[in-house]
Amino acid sequence: MSTKRSALVIGSGFAGLSVASFLAKAGFKVTVLEKNAGPGGRARQLKADGFLFDMGPSFYWMPDVFERYFAQFGKKVSDYYELDRLDPSYRVYWEEGHTDLSADFETLKKTFDSIEPGSGEQLEKYLQEALVKYEVGMGRFVHKPGLSLTEFMNWETVSGALKLQLLTSISKHVAHHFTHPRLRQLMEFPVLFLGALPQDTPALYSLMNYADIKGGTWFPKGGMYAVVEAMYKLALELGVEFKFNETVSEFKIDKVAGSKRRGQISAVVSSSGVYSADAVISGADYHFTEQQLLPAAYRQYSEAYWKKRVMAPSCLMYYVGLNKKLKNPVHHSLFFDVSFATHGHEIYKEPKWPTEPQFYVSVSSAT
Ligand SMILES: Cc1cc2nc3c(=O)[nH]c(=O)nc-3n(C[C@H](O)[C@H](O)[C@H](O)COP(=O)(O)OP(=O)(O)OC[C@H]3O[C@@H](n4cnc5c(N)ncnc54)[C@H](O)[C@@H]3O)c2cc1C
Structure with missing residues (x-):
């Protein structure tokens, strides 16, 4: 039996892809649960009638940040895209x-x-x-x-x-x-x-x-999606497993003895099953994760608090x-x-x- 610690990552946008790769590098067995059919999140690609569209970002600034990211895995941007x-x-x-x-x-x-x-x-x-x-x-x-x-x-x-x-x-x-x-x-x-x-x-x-x-x-x-493909490829190279068309709907929590508000996620419920892992990281929107996935007793903020935030x-x-x-x-x-x-x-x-x-x-x- 594997003694590797396991981690579940929700979402395969840039944040999810990045955290999945860093966790894999740190020795975790990582599984990404993504509700869409492929990676990228807001930066995913649309193919329609022979046309290809980047659905979100179009401005590539701060090339040093991308270079720094890949360097942390012993890679270069040019290993993946031009x-x-x-x-x-x-x-x-x-x-x-x-x-x-x-x-x-x-x-x-x-x-x-x-x-x-x-x-x-x-x-x-x-x-x-x-x-x-x-x-x-x-x-x-x-x-x-x-x-x-x-x-x-x-x-x-x-x-x-x-x-x-x-x-x-x-x-x-x-x-x-x-x-x-x-x-x-x-x-x-x-x-x-x-x-x-x-x-x-x-x-x-x-x-x-x-x-x-x-x-x-x-x-x-090849478009901004080349960045998603690069980060996805790197994650696969590091052994990350991806499960697409998996919508996470709930976190199950084990109470920490003696505390009303502290707990540990024991399981993640998705559209096709229940997953458990030593660590769970959500790359989905903060508001959604807090208000929809966490049971009410464990939320840090109320819906009223969120309503006052300027999105x-x-x-x-x-x-x-x-x-x-x-x-x-x-x-x-x-x-x-x-x-x-x-x-x-x-x-x-x-x-x-x-x-x-x-x-x-x-x-x-x-x-
Ligand atoms: C129109 C637009 C233009 C932009 N332009 C630029 C730009 O020019 N330059 C730039 O640098 N940035 C730009 N951005 C910002 C950039 O695209 C985002 O900051 C970035 O893509 C966000 O990545 P993320 O991983 O944080 O979130 P997301 O990409 O939203 O990833 C979250 C992932 O979680 C998944 N998910 C959510 N809920 C669940 C669930 N319940 N179960 C399973 N999976 C779930 C989603 O499907 C998604 O894949 C733009 C954004 C948009 C929308």
């Missing part, structure tokens, strides 16, 4: 005309100068500060395991945190460097990925401008296949041709379908 750097990184359409964001920094500075004289130099200064935030944010916070507060209790981290501008909003920070509304909008745009308004987001997130402009916008050959907004997606080729399409096009203030207000402050939605078009076949 990357192209996009140039322009993306195109922004205004009410009149458009701006291409060049991948070449000197060209980009000239573009900025053509919109607002002197702003190329400001961009350079802005990105020097953003680099510090990127290095402190990633090195001293994101890449820490987060198991204990003591990880953050050292002078380097505390002094680094002071440089992060947690108390200034990114919109104020951007306004300090740039005056022209177009430049302000360009610099505030990456924050929208976080699902929040620039005026409500700390200037720390100018690290995303660094990721965007200096790190670059990349695209894996990042969803978006309406169309997957469009054309029967003819577009002339010179750009991979990423952002349409900032309507008022962002009105759009932002209608989404975040008085939530309703925006009267004039801003939108984004990804033509991945252009690459």
